[in-house]
Every structure is written in C-alpha cells, then in structure tokens.
Amino acid sequence: MAANFLTLIDIITYRAKTTPEQPAVIFSNQILTYRDLYEGVACFASNLIQLQLLPQERVLIALPNGSDFFIAFYGIIQAGGIPVPLFPDSGYQRLLTLASQCQSRWVITAQSLDKHKCPNLISFSISKKIEWRTVAEILSLKRVNVKNLFN
Numbered sequence: 397m398a399a400n401f402l403t404l405i406d407i408i409t410y411r412a413k414t415t416p417e418q419p420a421v422i423f424s425n426q427i428l429t430y431r432d433l434y435e436g437v438a439c440f441a442s443n444l445i446q447l448q449l450l451p452q453e454r455v456l457i458a459l460p461n462g463s464d465f466f467i468a469f470y471g472i473i474q475a476g477g478i479p480v481p482l483f484p485d486s487g488y489q490r491l492l493t494l495a496s497q498c499q500s501r502w503v504i505t506a507q508s509l510d511k512h513k514c515p516n517l518i519s520f521s522i523s524k525k526i527e528w529r530t531v532a533e534i535l536s537l538k539r540v541n542v543k544n545l546f547n
Contacts, residue, residue, distance in 0.1 A: 405474050408434055421466050428463040433470070436463070436535065440471025443537040447527065451476040454500040458482045458491055464531040468504050471534075477502075502527045504534070 401407050411420065412434035421428040428436075449455070455472045457479055459465040465481075472479040480498055482491065484506060491503050507530065 403473070405437070405470060408437060408470060421463055423462050426463050428466065432463075433466060436467035437470045437474050439535055440467050440531070441474035443534045444471060444475040444477065446537060447529075447534070449475050449477050449502070452478060453502070454478045454480050454498050455502040455504060456480045456482055456491060456495055456498070456500050458484045458486055458503065458505045459531065460484045460506060464506065467535075468531050502529070504529055504531060506530060 399410055401410065408420070408430065411418065411430040416431035416434075417429050419427050420430040420433040444455075449472075453476075455468075455477045457465065457468050457472070459468060459481075469479045469481065480494075480500065482494060486494070491505070495501070495503055505528070
C-alpha cells in the first residue's frame with residue numbers, strides 16, 4: 397500500500413518510522429540518518445515555537461550546506477514558518493538588511509553575533525527585535541521526547 401504524503405515533513409516522518417538508520421542527508425563526510433534528521437527537526441521546530449515563532453513568519457537561514465542547514469530548514473517548516481536561505485558569508489550588515497526587507501525578525505547563522513566586533517549591529521538587532529540565533533543555541537533550549545515515535 398502506497399503512503400500518501402502531503403509535505404516533505406510527512407516523508408521525513410514516514411522514513412524515520414520505517415527506515416530510521418538509512419542516510420537522509422550525505423554531505424562531504426557528514427551522514428545524517430532519517431532518525432537523526434527527524435529528531436533534530438522536531439527539536440528545532442519545538443524550540444522555535446517556544447521562542448514564539450509565528451505562523452508563516454519568515455526565518456533567514458545563513459548556514460553552509462550540511463546537516464545543520466537541513467535541520468533548520470525543515471524545522472522552520474515544521475514550526476509553521478517560511479525558511480529563507482541565504483549565502484552564509486553575506487556578512488552581518490547584509491543579513492540585517494535582508495531581514496528588514498523580507499520583514500523577518502529571525503536570522504539563523506552558524507556563529508553567534510560577535511558583541512565586541514559589532515556593537516552597532518547588536519543595538520540595531522535589539523531595536524528591530526531581530527532574533528539572532530545559531531542552530532546549536534536553538535537545539536540546546538530543551539530536548540523534545542520523540543522516542544514514542546519509534547515504538
């Protein structure tokens with residue numbers, strides 16, 4: 397019997413249940429299984445919702461290709477947001493300009509905003525209420541219990 401999938405999240409969920417140890421993402425020497433992808437996406441989405449991501453809210457993603465990008469991209473979709481991928485080396489000022497242009501209050505990057513090198517951007521981010529986060533910061537907020545998925 398063929399499964400009916402409405403979204404990419406449905407496919408990830410199905411594959412996590414049926415073939416959890418199969419590779420979902422292979423990039424360079426990184427291998428992310430469907431179980432790892434599903435758990436990362438669920439945790440990322442749950443934590444974005446906890447941080448009060450609104451439905452259909454745009455989230456800029458300035459990450460290099462790799463597992464963090466896919467966890468963030470699908471996590472944003474799972475949380476009801478709209479991922480907006482950007483070149484990761486765009487620079488802080490360009491990212492803030494693009495966040496303003498697409499009316500996003502979220503920027504996800506590989507590294508935290510350097511408070512010592514960019515004090516003006518920090519104050520701009522605070523005044524515009526832009527959430528500048530890394531994937532690691534969002535994933536570390538809490539752990540989502542997804543063990544029941546595999547029972």
